[in-house]
Amino acid sequence: MVESEDYVVKKKKLEWKGIIYVLPAIIVLAFLDFYPIFESVYYSLTDFNSVHFFKYGYVGLANFIYVFTSSDLWTVIGNTLVWSIGSTVVMVPAGFLLALIMNQKKMRGKTIYRTMYLFPWAFPAFITILVWSNMLAYTGGVANEFLNVLGFKSLDWLTSPKYAMISLILVNFWLSFPYYTFVYTSAVQSIPQELYEAAEINGYGPIRTLAHVTLPLLRRQIAFITIFGFIFTWNNFYIPFLLTGGGPGISTEILITYSYLQAFSYSNYSLGAAYAVISIVMLFVFVVVANHYTKMMKILD
């Protein structure tokens, strides 16, 4: 139905003068985004590190061969997948659910709830992540104090391979669910009220309304929000970096933190760049495949 309308292409004249308006954006994209990106991709093909800081040269695929033969790569990719998928499957549906609950007819206290959900979003993440790291500390951390009061033993929230990743996902959940609640509230509110009234007249219960009105109308938006939520999490640096620093061992090291570790802690810039390139290639393939199945990019037209 909707698809057929997409083929009604309006043949509009190209407006060359319009380029003037987007000139700042083009300049920024060219010089401050894509030029450094290509520069970085080039680094991944060189031996640029602290030893060859001023005289680095082209070494071909040597860095990639090194990375692919190291056992760390697969651990790090596995961690990245657990981290991104684990975070996305909890935060995105929770935001959607809260938006639906708050948008029920005659729901009281909407503004109070929404204001309270603003807290994690409105406080700089840089700070709240450090607050969480104190709350999850083994001795004196409030999480363990609670467990002790309830008669449980203290947990190694951030220092055992068993719980570290779960703790990271928990903190990420706290940081991100408000954003998804607000985004979905705005999406749900964009549906005209008449459609809900029509569904009610036809005797639709809440589940049928959800399945036949809300979800079909929002399917592309949901796809878009979920997929970009996944990408954002994939590249979310501060949570693992500040909470566990990738540890214990490399059990919470994800591609972006590992790339940073190689580049800045070991001053091996070319190896760091190689990890970043691998991360981008994986994400790019993911976006192309996801777009093929969901057609989510149509919301940009």
Next chain:
Amino acid sequence: MENKLSNKNKNASQNSSESMYKLNNHYKRMRIAKRIVSHIVLIMFALFAVFPIYYVVITSLNSIGSLAQASLGDLIPSSHLTLSNYIGIIYHHPFLLWLKNTLILTGVSTLVGVLLSITSGLALSRFNIPMKHVLLYMMLILTLFPFTMMVIPYYFMFAHLHLLDSYIGLIIPYSAGALIYSSYLIKNYVDSLPKDYEEAAQMDGLSRRSALFRILVPMSKPVIIFALLIAFMGPYTDYALAGQFITSKSLYTMAIGLYYVSQGDIVINYGTYSAFAVLMGIPIFILFFVFQRYLVSGFSLSTYK
């Protein structure tokens, strides 16, 4: 009451109305139960959302020395609350200088970035610019790239231009980031606005350009405020870039200051750290609360596509 009714006349219509009544009653009870469950879920999430902030505020007002000495009892406000941590920060660290630096740096970057993005956002929505889609896809693809890829090339670029350890060297990348993201937000928002107003204005003799700017810019107020808020947040808390670029102490921002204050002694000087976190959070917090409604109305992804 129900029994009386059914005893009086047992015809079919009466029966069905009785079952309707029961059904209605059932629905009503279901509705109340649903309401209660809804509120329980919302309250639980609200407590979860607020608790860490409450925790940091209350610790900042306590005079606990170190994290290891903290206990659950400290979470309850008592007569021991003190402002000594705050006083300590303002007297022992150049906090006000860091605050001033951060506000200038962040304010300029945000304004430059968002103001430049208004024209490109409008044009991307309303003009049939050649290669428009290529431009939009390039903007989106940028989200795939981790910022770690940018830090080193930026460092060399700005070193060549002699802009390291200066605010201009930070304002350029900050406002560039805001420009791209805001153009994209504004484009999406303007897409959802009807074309009737600008067309009417053009009929009344306004040129296309002034029709766009005089009509659409005021109508885009929610998204512009939303973009300003989001753009403000990034530079305000940035450490990754500022920490690499800025070396003079007189140019320190709050994020660098917090790192500097907390380095190594969070555990020892727990109260000071918490007070710093609260002070740094307050400006952003106020902005978000004042402009709260734009957080819903400003975010728009056009429906029905």
